[in-house]
Amino acid sequence: MPSSIEVRKSILIHLLKLNYRIISFSAIISLIGGISTSALLVVINECIRSGVNTDYNLLIYFVFLCVIASVSSVCADISVNLTGQRIIASARRVLAARILVAPIDALERYRTYRLIPVLTHDIETVSNSAVAISSFAVSATICICGLAYLLFISPTLMIIVVFFLFFSAAAQIIAQSRAVVEFNQARSHEDQIQKCYRAIAEGAKELRLHRKRRYNIYNLKLKPIIQEIYGKQIRAVNLYVSARAFNTITYFSVVGIVLLARDSSWLNIDLATSAGFIIILLYLRGQFEQIIGVLPVIGRAIVSLRRIDDLAEQFSNPEIGISHTLENVEPGQKMTLKKDFAVIELQKIKFSYSSGETRQQFAVGPIDLVIRSGEIIFIVGENGSGKTTLIKLLLALYAPAAGVLLLDGQEVTAESRDDYRQMFTTVFSDYYLFDDIVSETVCLPEVATQYLRRFEIDHKIGADTRSASEIDLSTGQRKRLALLKAWLEDRPILIFDEWAADQDPMFRRVFYQDLLPELKNSGKTVIAISHDDRYFEIADQILCLKDGVLTNYISVNALGSNELVQTSDCEIEPNGSSKGG
Incomplete structure (x- = not known):
């Protein structure tokens, strides 16, 4: 240290x-x-x-x-x-x-x-x-x-x-x-x-x-x-x-x-x-x-x-395995940085915390979850059901009180946690847009330029634009720019926390019907907290949360059937609409 x-x-x-x-x-x-x-x-x-x-x-x-x-x-x-x-x-x-x-x-x-x-x-x-x-x-x-x-x-x-x-x-x-x-x-x-x-x-x-x-x-x-x-x-x-x-x-x-x-x-x-x-x-x-x-x-x-x-x-107790990174950007000795993976597993994960100034206890788990490479996964549930907490547990931002997090069968320990996180890029609902748009040594690829046009922010960002503070963006434009920045990081797993919630219908359509399938086709894994039930059919899995409990997995095959799929407190209609979640 x-x-x-x-x-x-x-x-x-x-x-x-x-x-x-x-x-x-x-x-x-x-x-x-x-x-x-x-x-x-x-x-x-x-x-x-x-x-x-x-x-x-x-x-x-x-x-x-x-x-x-x-x-x-x-x-x-x-x-x-x-x-x-x-x-x-x-x-x-x-x-x-x-x-x-x-x-x-x-x-x-x-x-x-x-x-x-x-x-x-x-x-x-x-x-x-x-x-x-x-x-x-x-x-x-x-x-x-x-x-x-x-x-x-x-x-x-x-x-x-x-x-x-x-x-x-x-x-x-x-x-x-x-x-x-x-x-x-x-x-x-x-x-x-x-x-x-x-x-x-x-x-x-x-x-x-x-x-x-x-x-x-x-x-x-x-x-x-x-x-x-x-x-x-x-x-x-x-x-x-x-x-x-x-x-x-x-x-x-x-x-x-x-x-x-x-x-x-x-x-x-x-x-x-x-x-x-x-x-x-x-x-x-x-x-x-x-x-x-x-x-x-x-x-x-x-x-x-x-x-x-x-x-x-x-803040006198630093997170284990992260303090050395302020002087050395190279990965730690416990785990080599990965550009791909086969499977991530959450086994019997439990976590609890005090919510807000009321100090009311909220618990998540036990959660058993399997995430395979190349999948599109939606997480649904009511406000306060624990969706963002589940994401933070998956990202190893929170240390679970019980259970284990596995990457390709190898436990993610405190020492390897920071290396594990480098596989992810995120846009949280309360995201922060850093000034640097792209690296000084990186040019925007052609496909990124196309999405700049489709997201209608190409007129804001020129070839020489390097800092987000140089340009005047609306709230929606900043969020679309945050998405593109996350995509340009080229990490194997992308997580979006209700990204489409405050976007116009046209941009939602581009996000769900164009960008997510393209990310999947390029081998990326996408995890999105979403309430847009009309687009549920593009997901490989839908995870339903209620009161901190993962009720069940719902696969895309089930959504294609003519029968109602019901898993405890979460219902998904054949056309993709949800109830109780």
């Missing part, structure tokens, strides 16, 4: 380990910048304390430290930004790799509306925090070194400073912890708002036709979620503002106490010491403000990192 998809407890720890050299360099540069700036404060304070006599050695140190502080500050910002961007790029690669090799059912459970915000919003949030973390690191170093110097020049005053800083830090920690909770809750609502945005974009036509639904989605779903996010974000930032105000009061209280300490006989602090103490305190206030200012950014980044880590954890 490649290192980019190794299973780790935390993706952040994994990425930090991958980039430890540049992270170490960035930390050292930030440390140098903070120390050199702190040393400048020491030099300035010593110049003040030295009185009228100028110490030229101090001036040389001053110039030297100015150069070091300036250069290290620039280098720190550049290196930390580089580090952050490298980590973000690594995170994107890791997440993309894990998603590509994750089991299909894991992807289906996670849902797209949750997946996309993590890959876009959360990654961007963490990316934007890189420079803020650089400022935080430099300012924290300056504060630590500055406080150490204050301890050196007056331990007594430093005790007072530490006392007040304790309460200031406590307030900031409380604010940070509570604000992160608010940010996390707001981020949870972001998933829901993404779901609503998807609904109003993809359901735009339906919403124009349904006034009440349009009103409900805006007033009962979108507005409450938006208001909730608004409230959470405001409360989180207000916590930081309140803590910042408390810190300001605390800080100036310390300055006031130092001023009063000059007149205190028991503290015995001279004017130069108190003046230097106050100057450094006032400078450190800016650094503390810098730290406090980036805390909201860091708080949001913490929430986003949790989401990224959760996504990585959800």
Whole structure:
């Protein structure tokens, strides 16, 4: 398995380990910048304390430290930004790799509306925090070194400073912890708002036709979620503002106490010491403000990192036998890729899953099925009967809970599953049309050009057209193009999931009466989920599903008889029409 998809407890720890050299360099540069700036404060304070006599050695140190502080500050910002961007790029690669090799059912459970915000919003949030973390690191170093110097020049005053800083830090920690909770809750609502945005974009036509639904989605779903996010974000930032105000009061209280300490006989602090103490305190206030200012950014980044880590954890177990394919397109060692086959068998296959948000259990099987090379097979059944699930089991996209899948008598194991899938090409009902129409090195064959004309998309696709994004296609045209792309892949088995459902009668006729028989004559096996009973006579087998159970096989010979063929809950009339399926 490649290192980019190794299973780790935390993706952040994994990425930090991958980039430890540049992270170490960035930390050292930030440390140098903070120390050199702190040393400048020491030099300035010593110049003040030295009185009228100028110490030229101090001036040389001053110039030297100015150069070091300036250069290290620039280098720190550049290196930390580089580090952050490298980590973000690594995170994107890791997440993309894990998603590509994750089991299909894991992807289906996670849902797209949750997946996309993590890959876009959360990654961007963490990316934007890189420079803020650089400022935080430099300012924290300056504060630590500055406080150490204050301890050196007056331990007594430093005790007072530490006392007040304790309460200031406590307030900031409380604010940070509570604000992160608010940010996390707001981020949870972001998933829901993404779901609503998807609904109003993809359901735009339906919403124009349904006034009440349009009103409900805006007033009962979108507005409450938006208001909730608004409230959470405001409360989180207000916590930081309140803590910042408390810190300001605390800080100036310390300055006031130092001023009063000059007149205190028991503290015995001279004017130069108190003046230097106050100057450094006032400078450190800016650094503390810098730290406090980036805390909201860091708080949001913490929430986003949790989401990224959760996504990585959800897809931390890659499908066996597939992870190597991201670096090597050659077939695995367990099974040689086949361009033909004799028979595929499903023996006692069982599978169950939770359906939708109701978590209702749905079971398929036990299923016994034999598919022979060169057959045309139709799968019929009511909506929700398990037709698409059966297809996914046949494709080995789902691992059965029981039973075996055989290819020419050889069991399709977890290790050989990916090689087995390369025999299939599909057009699902929820298909995705990839941009590449044909390979850069492949020309459209003449027969494909003929079907482009018959499907009436030849005027859309020219000889030089290589990308589907280059052309404007209707929904029906895109589906016809998807079919031709599947055919051009020249794989032995083609699967169509209700392809003809939204096509005009003319294109249905071309599909059933011309294309499918031609595919069969060329030795291809075709499996189609279909409700077009008028074309059932072209099938070699018709499989009827009801409530996840395959009731029986119905052969084309039976359809040619004059008697009604009845198999449990599925009836096929002699002319090919179906009942109950």
